[in-house]
Every structure is written in C-alpha cells, then in structure tokens.
Amino acid sequence: MSTLTQNNKRRVLAEKLIEYALAAATGITILTTFGILFSILFEAIEFFKLQSFFYFMTGTEWTPGVEGAKFGAVPIFTGTLVITFIAIIVAVPIGLFTAIYLSEYASKKTRDIAKPIIETLAGIPTVVYGFFAAITVAPFIVNSFASIGIEASFNNALASGLVMGIMIVPIIASMSDDVISSVPDHMRKGSLALGMTKSETIKFIVLPAALPGIISAVLLGLSRAIGETMIVVMAAGMRANLSFNPLEDMTTVTVRIVDALTGDSAFDSPDTLSAFALGLALFVFTLILNIISVYTIRVFKEKYKSSNL
Amino acid sequence: MSNNINNHNPFYDPTLKKRHLSDKIFKYMAMSALLISVAFLLVFFTDIISKGLPSYKQAYIELPVKYNTETVADSSFAIDEKHYELVSRAWYRDMPKYVSENPEVMNKTPIEWVLADDEVDQYMKGHQNTLTDEQKTVVEELKKQGKVESKFNTLFFTTGDSKIPENSGFLASAVGSILTILVCIAFAFPIGVMSAIYLEEFKKDNKMSQLIEININNLAAVPSILFGLLGLAVFINFFGLPRSSALVGGLTLALMTLPVIIVSGRTALRSVPASIRQAAYGLGLTKWQVVKDHVLPLGMPGILTGSIIGIARAMGETAPLIIVGMIAFIPDIPTSFTQAATVMPAQIFTWAGMPEGAYIERVSGAIMVLLAILLTMNAVAIYFRKKYEIKW
Numbered sequence: 001m002s003t004l005t006q007n008n009k010r011r012v013l014a015e016k017l018i019e020y021a022l023a024a025a026t027g028i029t030i031l032t033t034f035g036i037l038f039s040i041l042f043e044a045i046e047f048f049k050l051q052s053f054f055y056f057m058t059g060t061e062w063t064p065g066v067e068g069a070k071f072g073a074v075p076i077f078t079g080t081l082v083i084t085f086i087a088i089i090v091a092v093p094i095g096l097f098t099a100i101y102l103s104e105y106a107s108k109k110t111r112d113i114a115k116p117i118i119e120t121l122a123g124i125p126t127v128v129y130g131f132f133a134a135i136t137v138a139p140f141i142v143n144s145f146a147s148i149g150i151e152a153s154f155n156n157a158l159a160s161g162l163v164m165g166i167m168i169v170p171i172i173a174s175m176s177d178d179v180i181s182s183v184p185d186h187m188r189k190g191s192l193a194l195g196m197t198k199s200e201t202i203k204f205i206v207l208p209a210a211l212p213g214i215i216s217a218v219l220l221g222l223s224r225a226i227g228e229t230m231i232v233v234m235a236a237g238m239r240a241n242l243s244f245n246p247l248e249d250m251t252t253v254t255v256r257i258v259d260a261l262t263g264d265s266a267f268d269s270p271d272t273l274s275a276f277a278l279g280l281a282l283f284v285f286t287l288i289l290n291i292i293s294v295y296t297i298r299v300f301k302e303k304y305k306s307s308n309l
Numbered sequence: 310m311s312n313n314i315n316n317h318n319p320f321y322d323p324t325l326k327k328r329h330l331s332d333k334i335f336k337y338m339a340m341s342a343l344l345i346s347v348a349f350l351l352v353f354f355t356d357i358i359s360k361g362l363p364s365y366k367q368a369y370i371e372l373p374v375k376y377n378t379e380t381v382a383d384s385s386f387a388i389d390e391k392h393y394e395l396v397s398r399a400w401y402r403d404m405p406k407y408v409s410e411n412p413e414v415m416n417k418t419p420i421e422w423v424l425a426d427d428e429v430d431q432y433m434k435g436h437q438n439t440l441t442d443e444q445k446t447v448v449e450e451l452k453k454q455g456k457v458e459s460k461f462n463t464l465f466f467t468t469g470d471s472k473i474p475e476n477s478g479f480l481a482s483a484v485g486s487i488l489t490i491l492v493c494i495a496f497a498f499p500i501g502v503m504s505a506i507y508l509e510e511f512k513k514d515n516k517m518s519q520l521i522e523i524n525i526n527n528l529a530a531v532p533s534i535l536f537g538l539l540g541l542a543v544f545i546n547f548f549g550l551p552r553s554s555a556l557v558g559g560l561t562l563a564l565m566t567l568p569v570i571i572v573s574g575r576t577a578l579r580s581v582p583a584s585i586r587q588a589a590y591g592l593g594l595t596k597w598q599v600v601k602d603h604v605l606p607l608g609m610p611g612i613l614t615g616s617i618i619g620i621a622r623a624m625g626e627t628a629p630l631i632i633v634g635m636i637a638f639i640p641d642i643p644t645s646f647t648q649a650a651t652v653m654p655a656q657i658f659t660w661a662g663m664p665e666g667a668y669i670e671r672v673s674g675a676i677m678v679l680l681a682i683l684l685t686m687n688a689v690a691i692y693f694r695k696k697y698e699i700k701w
Contacts, residue, residue: 025503039542097342125625199335227532
C-alpha cells in the first residue's frame with residue numbers, strides 16, 4: 001500500500017514537472033514578442049537620442065550617410081503606402097472573387113484542382129517574386145508606357161505593387177474561403193427561396209454575413225504587404241522620394257531597414273540605428289492591424305459558432 | 310400575348326432579364342479571378358524556366374594546352390594568344406593546382422576541353438555579350454571545327470559562389486540551407502509541439518491563456534524582417550553567437566516558424582475527439598499518459614503537415630537572414646553550424662544584383678531548383694493531409 005502511494009506521489013510530481021516544461025515551451029512565444037519589442041525599442045531610443053523624433057515623423061527628407069544627415073521618414077511612409085495600396089487594389093478583388101468562386105460555384109473537382117494552384121502561389125518564396133518583378137514585370141511596364149510616350153522608372157512602384165498583390169492573393173483567398181464556407185447554409189436557402197438570384201444571395205446575404213471575416217483577411221493581407229521585404233528590396237527604389245506617382249521609383253520602410261543594416265556604417269551610428277526606428281514604426285503599425293484582425297475574426301466566430309477558423 | 314400573361318402574374322419582375330444577366334456576369338467575374346492566378350502562374354513558370362534552363366549548359370573549348378614550368382609559373386601562357394581571352398579566368402587560376410595533382414601532364418601539350426569564359430557561353434546561347442567582333446569570328450571558326458561545345462554544367466551543381474560567373478554554383482548555399490533548416494527544425498518542432506500540447510490539453514481558460522493566444526496569432530503575422538532585427542540584437546549582439554552562421558540563421562527562422570507549428574498543431578490536437586481522452590482516463594491513465602500515448606499519435610499527421618508547410622516557408626525566407634548577415638560571399642561549402650554560410654534564397658538575391666547575364670541565368674536556374682524543392686515539400690504536406698486525414 002505504501003509503495004502504491006509512493007508511486008502515486010512520484011507520478012503526480014512527474015506530471016507537474018511535465019506540465020511546467022510544456023508551459024515553459026509556451027513561454028518562448030511570449031519571450032519572442034517581448035524580445036522583438038525590446039530589441040527594437042532600445043536601439044530606437046538610442047536613435048532618438050541622436051535625432052529628433054518630431055522630425056522623424058514629419059520631416060520630408062531622408063538623406064543618411066552624409067554630413068548633417070536628415071532622417072525625415074514621411075517619404076518612406078508614403079512610398080510604403082503607395083506600394084501597399086497598389087497591392088491591395090490587385091489582391092482584394094482577385095482574392096475575394098476567387099474565394100467566392102471556390103466556396104459558392106466550384107464543383108468539388110474544380111476545387112480540388114484550384115486549391116493546389118492557390119497554394120502554389122503561397123509557396124513561392126518572396127525572393128523569387130522579387131526577381132520576377134525586377135527582371136520581367138518592371139521592364140515590361142517601362143516598355144509598355146514608353147510605347148504610349150510616358151516615361152517610367154525601372155524601379156517603379158507599380159511593378160512591386162502588382163507582384164506583391166499576386167503574392168497576397170492566397171492569404172485573402174484562403175481565409176475568405178474559410179469564412180464564406182462557414183456562413184450557415186440556411187441563410188442561402190432562405191434567400192433563394194424568396195426568389196433572389198444566386199449572385200444576389202451572395203451579394204446581399206452571404207458577403208454581409210461574412211464581412212467581419214473578410215475584413216480580417218484583408219487586414220492580414222495589408223499587414224503582410226506592409227512588412228514584405230524582398231519584393232521591394234529587389235524591384236523598388238532606394239531613393240526616399242515623396243511622390244504619389246506609381247511610375248516613379250520610391251522606397252519603403254523595409255528597404256531602408258535592409259539598406260541601413262547591410263551598409264558598412266558603425267553599429268551605433270544614426271545611419272544604422274535608423275533601421276530600428278523604422279522597425280519600431282513597422283512593428284507598431286502591423287501590430288495594430290493584426291490585433292484588429294484577430295478581434296474581428298473573433299466576432300465572426302462567436303456569431304456563427306464556427307470552430308474551423 | 311406573353312406580355313399579357315406576365316402582367317397578370319403577381320410574381321412577374323420586369324427586371325428579371327437584367328438580374329439574370331448580372332447573375333451571369335458575377336459568376337464569370339468570380340471565375341476570371343481564378344483564371345488570373347492560373348495565367349500568372351503560367352507566365353511566371355514559362356519565364357523562369359526559359360531563363361533558367363540555359364544555366365544547366367556551359368560552353369567548353371577544345372584547345373591545345375601547354376604544360377611546362379613556364380606555364381605553371383604563369384598560367385596565362387598555357388593557351389595560345391588567339392584563344393587566350395576565350396578561356397575562363399577560373400581555369401587559369403586552377404591550372405597550377407591541377408598540374409601539381411597530375412604531374413604526368415608536365416611537359417606535354419595535350420588537346421583538352423577547357424572551361425570557356427562566360428561571355429563565350431552567352432554568345433553560344435545567343436544572349437547579349439561583350440565579345441568583340443574579332444573574338445566572335447574566332448568562336449565561329451572553333452564552332453565550325455566542332456571545337457566549342459555546350460556541355461552539362463556540372464560546376465553549377467558542385468561549387469560555391471564565385472566572382473567568376475562561369476565558375477559559380479549553388480552547392481555551398483544549398484548546404485547552408487540544409488544546415489540552417491536543421492537548426493530551425495531542431496528548435497521549432499519540439500518547442501512548437503510542446504506549446505501546442507500545453508495550450509490544447511493543459512492550460513486553464515483564463516485571461517492569461519487568452520493573451521497567449523492573441524500573442525501567437527499576432528506573432529504569426531509579424532513581418533519576417535523584424536525577426537531578423539531580433540536575431541541581430543539578441544543572438545549576435547547579446548549572446549555573441551557568430552554572425553552569418555547557420556546557427557544564428559536557424560534560430561531566427563525557428564522563432565518565425567514556431568507560431569505556424571503551434572497553430573497547426575493545436576488544430577490537429579483539437580480534432581482528436583474527446584471520447585478517446587475519456588476512454589483513456591476511464592482506464593486510469595494520467596493526463597500526460599493520455600496525451601503522449603493517445604492524443605499525440607492521432608494528431609501527429611496534422612502536426613507534421615503544418616510543420617512541413619512552415620519549414621518550407623522558412624526555407625524560402627530571405628529577409629531575416631539578410632539582417633543576420635547570411636548574404637556573405639561563400640565560395641566554400643560550409644561544414645559546421647558556426648561557420649559563415651549563405652542560403653539558397655540569399656544566393657539568389659546576391660546573384661540577382663550582378664550585372665553579368667550569366668548570373669541572371671544562374672539565378673533562374675537556382676530558382677528552378679529551389680521551387681522544385683519547396684513545391685515538392687508542399688505537395689508532400691498536402692498528400693499527407695489527404696492520406697492520413699481521419700474523419701471522426
């Protein structure tokens with residue numbers, strides 16, 4: 001009897017230890033988040049000790065690496081927004097319509113063929129998309145516009161935006177597909193029974209019901225586009241250019257981060273530290289988008305008690 | 310007449326035709342969205358393959374080679390003046406070493422196939438090149454005699470990076486990729502599976518666990534370049550691990566892959582029905598025994614599927630690795646985790662920035678290899694999911 005209780009005690013202890021080990025493993029993800037936050041924050045603070053925060057947020061000149069370097073990030077932010085905007089304009093209609101087609105129209109057979117195609121798009125590394133944008137799409141755009149007499153830069157924002165749009169199609173498509181598929185079927189049937197056509201049912205019943213999930217998917221795509229690095233490093237420009245013309249070259253937050261950290265400046269120089277200030281801006285912005293996205297999808301989940309999202 | 314009937318029909322909608330038309334248009338719009346993706350993939354693959362296939366061929370020239378003390382001392386005398394510039398600089402560089410390894414060729418003048426310069430190679434393939442007209446006539450002469458030939462480009466598959474385009478290959482970066490991914494798997498897989506088990510089977514439902522959940526969802530969407538900043542600040546600057554090494558790159562990728570493995574792991578564990586757990590508890594097993602012997606084995610196919618997809622993504626990742634210095638020039642194949650290394654996507658990135666046409670060709674060639682590996686991994690994952698998917 002006593003050996004049994006002893007065994008039990010040992011067992012309970014072992015169970016506790018295992019649980020703590022598992023909890024510790026889970027803790028690593030939290031450490032990662034804080035690690036990212038603090039590693040960026042500390043260096044960013046170093047940067048703002050040397051440079052004005054106010055000028056960083058409102059200045060329009062970014063001229064690192066020279067005497068009296070200026071670090072005004074506005075042209076970098078606008079460059080990022082222009083390219084992201086182009087990407088979203090491309091990705092949202094294609095992604096959403098693909099999702100609608102897959103979940104509402106396609107037969108099982110078409111679905112079985114179409115899904116791997118979308119997954120292939122998601123499986124292409126971004127450096128490959130970047131190469132394609134720089135070597136094939138950008139010259140194509142330059143030549144096309146030259147033929148109608150408009151001059152475009154070889155580092156034009158349009159090429160990176162278009163290819164980035166294709167890159168985020170699978171994110172928006174697969175998430176919207178899940179959301180649209182989990183809208184309850186009785187809603188569709190009710191609408192069809194009232195004499196609505198299929199497209200009207202989709203437009204007026206299914207999509208409004210799925211809206212929180214779709215918004216969440218778009219926000220996720222947006223955050224991915226803003227943080228995308230390789231496409232813009234390879235196809236977009238290096239010059240901080242305050243412009244809204246997609247045919248001009250412009251630069252993005254991620255391009256400047258890569259440029260600052262692969263240069264040969266000393267680690268504590270403002271040139272290098274500027275990468276962390278930009279990183280902080282990127283982190284805060286994508287964090288806000290991600291959290292809104294997580295919350296909107298929660299709203300949808302609660303509403304339809306759907307657990308497969 | 311028909312109008313009359315319709316007028317009496319209380320359900321008649323005069324806009325019906327229009328509605329049906331817009332119904333059709335909507336359907337075709339949805340279909341065309343999918344077709345755009347298909348068209349993009351077609352254009353993309355044709356473009357990459359047409360650019361990349363030539364990289365698997367390399368021009369060689371059959372020439373008499375003088376091996377003697379004078380030419381070993383200065384290898385530029387080994388080839389006659391007329392053909393001097395058509396031969397690769399890499400060949401001149403390696404010639405003395407070749408002689409010291411094969412002393413029997415000394416004081417002979419055999420006719421050998423030697424590696425051609427990349428410009429000759431580009432000329433042979435009909436691409437843009439910098440050969441002068443004079444050189445072109447010499448090459449044409451050789452061509453007529455059958456003394457210049459495109460052979461399978463073994464160098465491309467067996468060497469590391471080189472400043473001489475015709476001598477560069479991707480093997481060093483491929484080995485670097487393997488080392489990096491091994492580190493990534495060694496850390497991300499066990500920790501990811503452990504976290505998934507904890508979150509799905511052990512954790513209590515409270516504020517803290519909700520926070521962890523939001524944190525993981527957020528982490529999965531944090532831009533990859535920020536993981537690079539973390540790797541730089543923590544692994545290199547704080548822990549002092551060697552910059553550019555597979556160890557640092559792998560750890561950085563592991564933190565990035567972790568959320569993917571956790572999320573897919575949780576989904577897999579959640580799909581194991583409660584009846585399995587209850588039956589095991591009924592037999593008197595402890596919680597850990599239930600998880601380890603019953604829930605985990607049943608959830609494993611799902612966990613593996615998610616992990617393969619996550620690891621394939623890590624293998625194609627470039628941005629965080631650039632930040633931790635894995636774009637170094639690596640001519641030799643790395644043999645340890647702490648040595649400076651580069652990975653295939655980073656090699657693609659550095660070559661893409663080179664002006665010579667031969668490098669652009671090699672970028673596409675390396676992309677074909679990389680895509681083949683990644684798409685196979687994805688296909689394996691999808692096959693796995695299909696084959697072992699259990700409908701409870």
